[in-house]
Amino acid sequence: xxxxxxxxxxxxxxxxxxxxxxxxxxxxxxxxxxxxxxxxxxxxxxxxxxxxxxxxxxxxxxxxxxxxxxxxxxxxxxxxxxxxxxxxx
Amino acid sequence: xxxxxxxxxxxxxxxxxxxxxxxxxxxxxxxxxxxxxxxxxxxxxxxxxxxxxxxxxxxxxxxxxxxxxxxxxxxxxxxxxxxxxxxxxxxxxxxxxxxxxxxxxxxxxxxxxxxxxxxxxxxxxxxxxxxxxxxxxxxxxxxxxxxxxxxxxxxxxxxxxxxxxxxxxxxxx
Numbered sequence: 001x002x003x004x005x006x007x008x009x010x011x012x013x014x015x016x017x018x019x020x021x022x023x024x025x026x027x028x029x030x031x032x033x034x035x036x037x038x039x040x041x042x043x044x045x046x047x048x049x050x051x052x053x054x055x056x057x058x059x060x061x062x063x064x065x066x067x068x069x070x071x072x073x074x075x076x077x078x079x080x081x082x083x084x085x086x087x088x089x
Numbered sequence: 090x091x092x093x094x095x096x097x098x099x100x101x102x103x104x105x106x107x108x109x110x111x112x113x114x115x116x117x118x119x120x121x122x123x124x125x126x127x128x129x130x131x132x133x134x135x136x137x138x139x140x141x142x143x144x145x146x147x148x149x150x151x152x153x154x155x156x157x158x159x160x161x162x163x164x165x166x167x168x169x170x171x172x173x174x175x176x177x178x179x180x181x182x183x184x185x186x187x188x189x190x191x192x193x194x195x196x197x198x199x200x201x202x203x204x205x206x207x208x209x210x211x212x213x214x215x216x217x218x219x220x221x222x223x224x225x226x227x228x229x230x231x232x233x234x235x236x237x238x239x240x241x242x243x244x245x246x247x248x249x250x251x252x253x254x255x256x257x258x259x260x261x262x
Contacts, residue, residue, distance in 0.1 A: 017154060017227035017229070017239050054247050055247060086242050088221060089185075089226070
């Protein structure tokens with residue numbers, strides 16, 4: 001049985017709307033394990049507790065639910081967006 | 090951001106045209122973008138900023154922001170699904186505001202052209218539903234007392250009001 005090798009990678013977290021107000025920043029660089037599940041990634045993002053349950057992430061422009069089910073493979077320079085409920089249109 | 094997709098293939102010449110703008114939208118531009126000699130119908134929607142009332146007083150305007158690269162990819166996917174469902178659609182155009190939008194101004198203009206009106210009208214409804222559910226744009230209502238709150242679309246699966254299609258609610262102040 002083989003273990004999936006884990007390493008560190010640098011991603012750019014983008015904050016939008018309410019999450020930008022809560023975090024106080026629009027973007028930050030983060031060093032994270034890869035692979036990582038979205039729940040663990042979420043715990044690295046501070047100050048966003050009030051959004052819990054009503055927020056998703058977007059990794060490489062694909063929506064990702066915040067749970068511990070699926071491992072995300074992140075690459076150096078990837079964008080991870082914090083996506084509060086949408087209100088376009 | 091401005092985008093125009095290439096023709097979809099030998100038998101399909103439909104254009105998908107998206108634009109995010111910090112300036113007043115032009116309905117005429119959107120209508121012109123979908124015009125086609127083969128079309129008998131242009132279905133058009135204009136979303137305007139309402140003067141709603143809240144505990145903080147009247148809404149004086151909306152502030153919009155967007156994750157622009159992903160707006161592009163989500164609208165492209167949405168149009169792909171619309172065209173799969175209604176193969177006769179000609180052109181689709183969506184212009185959406187960013188930044189400050191005063192009460193009474195248009196925040197979104199969308200149009201679909203089709204040979205006959207039924208496909209275009211139904212596709213337009215689905216386009217708007219999909220835009221509200223999946224396209225990463227956010228709006229903040231700003232009130233007379235300068236307080237503000239971020240809105241949520243009921244169509245968005247992770248909104249606290251999801252499932253109640255007649256309601257929009259404020260997220261924590």
